[in-house]
Amino acid sequence: MFALAESDPELSKDDASLIEDRLRTALLKAQYARLKQQNCALLIVIAGIDGAGKGATVAMLNEWMDARHIRTLAFGPPAPDEHGRPWLWRYWQQLPAKGKTGIVFGSWYRPLLKEAARKKPRQKRILALSRVIRDFENTLAQNGVQVVKLWYHLSQRAQVQRTEKLLSDPDTAWRVKPEDLKVKKKFPRLRDAGALAITLTHETHAPWVVIPAADTQMREISTGQVVLAALRKRRIAPAQPLVQASEAIMAPPAPSLADLDYDAKLEDDEYDTLLPDWQGRLARLVRHEKFAQTPVVLVFEGQDAAGKGGTIRRITHALDPRQFRAIPISAPTKDELAHPYLWRFWRDLPIPGHISIFDRSWYGRVLVERVEKYASETEWQRAYDEINQFESQLLDSGTVVLKFWLAVSKEEQLKRFHEREASPFKSFKITPEDWRNRKQWDAYIKATNDMFQHTSTQACPWHMVSANDKRHARVAVLRHVVRALEDALGLD
Amino acid sequence: MFALAESDPELSKDDASLIEDRLRTALLKAQYARLKQQNCALLIVIAGIDGAGKGATVAMLNEWMDARHIRTLAFGPPAPDEHGRPWLWRYWQQLPAKGKTGIVFGSWYRPLLKEAARKKPRQKRILALSRVIRDFENTLAQNGVQVVKLWYHLSQRAQVQRTEKLLSDPDTAWRVKPEDLKVKKKFPRLRDAGALAITLTHETHAPWVVIPAADTQMREISTGQVVLAALRKRRIAPAQPLVQASEAIMAPPAPSLADLDYDAKLEDDEYDTLLPDWQGRLARLVRHEKFAQTPVVLVFEGQDAAGKGGTIRRITHALDPRQFRAIPISAPTKDELAHPYLWRFWRDLPIPGHISIFDRSWYGRVLVERVEKYASETEWQRAYDEINQFESQLLDSGTVVLKFWLAVSKEEQLKRFHEREASPFKSFKITPEDWRNRKQWDAYIKATNDMFQHTSTQACPWHMVSANDKRHARVAVLRHVVRALEDALGLD
Structure with missing residues (x-):
């Protein structure tokens, strides 16, 4: 040589x-x-x-x-x-x-x-x-x-x-x-x-x-x-077959939206007891000295109007504003388009003792970009592996990564859309785009189930949560975050 | 209250x-x-x-x-x-x-x-x-x-x-x-x-x-x-008179381009001895343990074709690529225009042990932006104080700041423009903009002298260097950088 x-x-x-x-x-x-x-x-x-x-x-x-x-x-x-x-x-x-x-x-x-x-x-x-x-x-x-x-x-x-x-x-x-x-x-x-x-x-x-x-x-x-x-040599290299594609994807069985129990709910009085209880537990956890060594990434995906924002606020309520950042992900800017699509997410990763909360995420590549055809089939197919590699590098560096899918039924979404339109200070949350997405309901269900199939790995599984009842969803997510953190910090 | x-x-x-x-x-x-x-x-x-x-x-x-x-x-x-x-x-x-x-x-x-x-x-x-x-x-x-x-x-x-x-x-x-x-x-x-x-x-x-x-x-x-x-309240506040405007501007007498000796020059053999000599001295300095505590900012301004790039390379030659960044400043991007004009320079400040070398700088506000009327008179007039405050905050944090003006005479510039145009791999350095700037020669001289007047402070003076002879300019700047650093590190 x-x-x-x-x-x-x-x-x-x-x-x-x-x-x-x-x-x-x-x-x-x-x-x-x-x-x-x-x-x-x-x-x-x-x-x-x-x-x-x-x-x-x-x-x-x-x-x-x-x-x-x-x-x-x-x-x-x-x-x-x-x-x-x-x-x-x-x-x-x-x-x-x-x-x-x-x-x-x-x-x-x-x-x-x-x-x-x-x-x-x-x-x-x-x-x-x-x-x-x-x-x-x-x-x-x-x-x-x-x-x-x-x-x-x-x-x-x-x-x-x-x-x-x-x-x-x-x-x-x-x-x-x-x-x-x-x-x-x-x-x-x-x-x-x-x-x-x-x-x-x-x-x-x-x-x-x-x-x-x-x-x-x-x-x-x-x-x-x-x-x-x-x-x-201006032509970009053709796609390479990825040898290790199947490696990361082994058990547990990937979740599927069809299996979800949409009826799960909490009564008002249960909620009023459980919410502050779990928030208190989370608040004590993130103030624990061991937490200062741990970076945390929370990913929130779900249908429009599933209540991601409200759930995130119930979590951040228990946090010190200096230790988290909520990152709303929307269409990429010109600068972001000039880089690989994962680039912008790398820029928002947390340091130890901090939490980055992604309100939508890199999974947009295999959801909206797939359904709306912003990404070619080659691109979104390839993205499953790229995402698995990205998350596995996060885990290797000691980051705790939790992924939540908040699911609402088609009927419940319609009800919420109408409610939002009727409220003067919620109407901003509902746009023609939301109605367009709703027409593609089945395509999104398919994309979501495919995503679970390819990216719910043993090390970094998806957590599917019914959000038809907002109170149930909030407490379920909080509980999950608390238990995963206790587990990661060795405090359970 | x-x-x-x-x-x-x-x-x-x-x-x-x-x-x-x-x-x-x-x-x-x-x-x-x-x-x-x-x-x-x-x-x-x-x-x-x-x-x-x-x-x-x-x-x-x-x-x-x-x-x-x-x-x-x-x-x-x-x-x-x-x-x-x-x-x-x-x-x-x-x-x-x-x-x-x-x-x-x-x-x-x-x-x-x-x-x-x-x-x-x-x-x-x-x-x-x-x-x-x-x-x-x-x-x-x-x-x-x-x-x-x-x-x-x-x-x-x-x-x-x-x-x-x-x-x-x-x-x-x-x-x-x-x-x-x-x-x-x-x-x-x-x-x-x-x-x-x-x-x-x-x-x-x-x-x-x-x-x-x-x-x-x-x-x-x-x-x-x-x-x-x-x-x-969308209207931006009207300009406030700055009380402390005159405070920073005391002695030494500001330089003026009229005072410059354009004939200073070095013979080939002097240059061949002096250049490696000063580069070696700089190389040893930046590898000194005290240097690891010091952030350094070098600012290069000067007429087009004054040889800023070549001078900068003679400096970086003595540095480890990991300890400096050369930052060429051109027209602001859309993102930069959406922020105060000093914002982009704050983003490029060095950490201790590192050198940020600005090839053009924040002084564009009172040079090109003034002459080309990209900034209003209120804006560039105000900029003198804003710049003095910025540099004084840098000095307060322990940063060494050195500002160089490389000056060529009008005749020498013309000669270099023609040389550049004739060279296949230098012609990219000469653009219609350079010729346009040249027509504004006198306006730039005035803007430069005003800049010296307002921003050559006791703590952070301008260093005017004749660059009609490139060898003289390179060695003069190197010598200056070395002596200023020895002084700052207490090593002279």
Whole structure:
């Protein structure tokens, strides 16, 4: 894999300068063409052996291209605000919009490379990390973010020479980092780690290219040519079959709306006792010291007028306003449309001790976007897996995720629509769109049951709650939240 | 000030329900009218004595209005990522866009109230805090963010009764916070602190209203009425004369472009020695442990083709890509236009150990926006003070701020324009806009000199650098950055 790169090929300055001018012009042209088309973003991952000029490459790309439309995404050790978030969170935050280019330095390969370079690498962790990376890059590729990965490489001999030359001059000695000095001893291990990572994650839609890095001209021209080819390749990769699709979806049997008992109800006096009782229990829980370590995500979906807002308010009533955010999800903005559809949800994830309450959610992809045909069948079909992966990354990071479906019968919905229309301060809640959705009632039922089928996993099941009686629904949800939190905090 | 509120006035449930329906309808109507007009945002500050139902008010407003267009901005103690940032940073991050409403809980009054409630309040700090608050609210009011501040109040007797009642029932006891128990003893001090804060910060464009809070109906209806009045008041406050305008602008004598020596230059061999020398010094500096405590802001302004990009790259060459961000500033996006013009710059401030390099900056307000008349004269005149306040808050938080003006002569600019046009990979840098700007040369010179006059302060002076010779400019800027950092870190 590294035979060519380790022969340390060279390019003379004269030859390079002949190519460079044309290459830079072509790069700029390709960059502008992309900006104009805006059909996908480009992420250039910079990785490689230490001391192979990765930093210099970032500077070069910024100089050769129009730096105003490039963003360098350089990541070091996790920042304090990343604690308790899935490890891919930082990369989701910084995804470039369609048309733009991002150069990633300190990428999502770092944990995998670190593990693979250990004296005794843990195979299980290597496989798990590379699986998450492949899922991530696949989701990106399918959602308008092209990924190209460059591995900078040189021979051990060239590496040592370079370090010695830099160290010999006080003006350049600072360029040698402590890691560079250690690399000599570790060279074979680092090389094998790179080879392993490349083998496990080289995909048509996110390919690796090895760049010979010993000679500056060779490194620069090769980089420019690879980036040019990537910029010109505008077609988005075709959908990849997902190998692990069935893995997450095992027991319990998915709920179905047909099984629901719509008659469940609570009398006034029961409600007046139970509601403050569960609210008090929730209030004490979220003030418990263990809670400060736990991020919580609550997802509310359901038919229009099922009472999601009222149920959410009964929960937030028990919370300190500083520890939750209620996030109403409506049609995506222009900026959100320029990113993968999961992007906006990644931006609203809670830190430990906080609760993000989604009033509608990422499930819109397989509900309204499916029924209204905003998403193609390929897109919403694929979304089941993307959503399962997203939630599984949340769970892995220690987040508690609870998903509720509030269900009303068709008759009850009609009654509520009429009530809302009659009330001067509730009429805003009922729009022509609600009536249009109602006409599609059966299509939504089918989409909902399919969603349960594909996304009610063992680790993150759906909770279906009858909301024909609002009091029943509120207490049922509260009770569920309390019990799940007690369970998660080990307090039951 | 609190006489009425401390008489604990009541409103019967019957009277309240008569008013409530009409009030809620009117609130929704006013909210939608604002959303449609989009000419200013509304910030509702919720403050008051402990145990006066502030949390319940937030819930009520979310229920009475359309919660999808309200955002509750609840702030606790500073989060880890706020360390090293000006204390107002968190509020700038969360400003609602024009048309939207934000409810602020844990507002910028907290430090002032805390100080004023001490046994021995420090007068100097109280005055300093209230000055910063008045400047902040003035900047908001002048830039499309209306502020209304509600103080929830009740008598000491009512406060004690409320706490006792809540404590007597296990379902409500959790509502009593530890602070609420202490309030009994501290009531007079907290009340006086509130009165002082209100007196110091009550302004036509950001008024305080005291809400009687002992009785739930009275509290809810009063709140609704005040918010309604605020929503209906669509006109933005007229410009306020700024009392402290001249304070920050004292010595040193402001630079003027007429004084510049455009002949300063470096020979090739001097440059080849000096550049790596200063880059090495910078590289060692930013890797020093003291640097990890320091946020740095570098501002680059100058005529078109003065070589800002090349100078910035000579600096970043010495930096680790993970510790800086180069931020090219161009025309504001739609989202940015919906916020005060300083908002986008607040979003790009560095954390300690990081450098934000602005390629053009907030000074656009008094340069291009003035010359091209994108900003009215009132707006750009006012901007000098707003900018001085912004920079002084940065300095107060420990940020090192350096401002460079790269100057080229009119002849040199023409020469560079022609060179750029002739180069296939530099021609993208020259646009019809550059030629248009060039025709306005004299207007820009005037705007620049005025800018120096008003914003070159003792604490944050402008550094004017001749850039007719690029090598001279690069080394001069590098030297300046290094010396300023050595000075700030106490390393010279």
